[in-house]
Amino acid sequence: MSQRSLRDRILDPSETALAWALLTPAILFILAIVAYPVSKLLFNSLFDVRPALGVPITFVGLDNYATALSDSMFWRAVKNTLIITFVTVPGALVIGLGLAMLANMPFRFRSPIRLALLLPWALPLAFVGLIFAWFFHSEYGIVNDVIRRFGGEPQIWFNSPALTMMAICIATIWKTSSFMALILLAGLQTIPASLYEAAEVDGASKWTQFIEITLPLLVPSMLVALIFRTLTAIQSFDIPFSMPGPGEETQTLAMYIQINTVDYLDLGYGSTLAVFMFMLSMATTFVYLRYVRGDKD
């Protein structure tokens, strides 16, 4: 075949058509599983939709939103969600950075270290919740055992909302810090050793090197990891669900949405709550993107 016909094939205008044909399944899936449901969600949030009661679907305007704003359970769920977010995101970053620094040392056998960082990432959140619920068991849990051995007062963790939140946050930080560590470790390994050697020659201390070289160069990988970590923290469900405190004191927004939708079949109100969740996520993304952009200017 001649060179020309190959050129023709590659520059063939129908190639664009082929490209769109190949993109079609992805687009259809996103339309069906994301775009259409979201439009339905916004629509439902303006209606009274309770199929289990047999009441007809009626337009209620912004009533659901007004209900949510005066719903103390909604606010408690938002508060719990924000506590988990503001504690576990920085917590996972700090612990993750520590793990990454430790794992970055020149070990001869890297595989066990890598596995130790991968295992918490690969464990289902629901398992982690159960495992830590067992750690914090008031009678036979290892946490109270250690407290006893050090002469402290063992706690009945899941009888107190504050202590339950603490246990939930510890479990969440353990689960998420190793993913953070993997991302930061990859970032650490891209920092050229020559920078440290130069700093060494200039007589900079290890601490100065960490503050002046390591941290600034890690910022890009940190930001990406932080966006995703924050978005998942806002959606916290599995771990708080598996580590319930007294009553519904430690319910998160995701748990409240799930109960209203699936258990109470109150689809209108569930949709409204989900819209709030959506707004919270979008606000987070917006703040981060703004910060990232502002950082580059």
Place this chain on the structure above:
Amino acid sequence: MRLNNLFTSKRLRWFAAGIVLFNGFFPAVWIFFTSLKNEVELTAKPITYWPQNPVLTNYIAAFRDQPLPGYLLNSAIVSILSMLLSLFISALAAYAIARLNLKRRNLILTCIIAVSMFPLVTLMVPLFEIMRSLNLLNSYVALVLPYTVLNLPICTLILVSFFQDIPRDIENAAMIDGCTRLGALWRVVMPLAAPGVFTAGILAFVNSWDEFLLSMSMNAAVAYRTLPVGIQMYQGEFSFPWPTISAALVIALVPVVTVILIFQERVVSGLTSGGLKG
């Protein structure tokens, strides 16, 4: 200099490795120990660390009290189906984005990645209603379709970067030899991008395997429960049979641990490429 010696000393490295290993493995090890303890030992005070008289009765109970093999099978079916489907769909999309004559390819890729910014809880509400009205609650479809979309962003991202690294000449040569574009994708590009396909596939598998909220909401019936949901069912209203739960957890951990043991390097490269390039 003394400080530097301390930092690079062998003892400090052992100490660092100890912390990382303890942090990563302790919960799994502790659950394994718990699963070997009998009722008497479990309620001993102070608690024992090392199991004194290891027993396997908890494993028998784990299979007796709940249909554990069924849960494992459901998880495997849902995870494998959604993995294959998301690989297929994202391979086509990634090829179009990486290779074909397409305007605004970066915008299209960004739109696909933006899907991962979307809160799953928000999607769960309308999806639950849709699946309910289509009579698809308690079916594999109710999970496979949403999981496929959830996996689409990371799979597309990974495959695009792998496709871009394959020299165009190899593809062109295949087409000179009479392959069509799609033939070249299937016979040449995909095999050469096999590491990327593996990486994307493993991440998709683990994501689907771990998902809890949708699974619990859509498939509450015993016959369709996946592992993370089924594991929660051992507890009674007032009882928490911890040794049995521990035994079930240990069994449930085997597939995931196997996957990360075999594919650890692929998983790490996939996670970090997604993290660094995204």
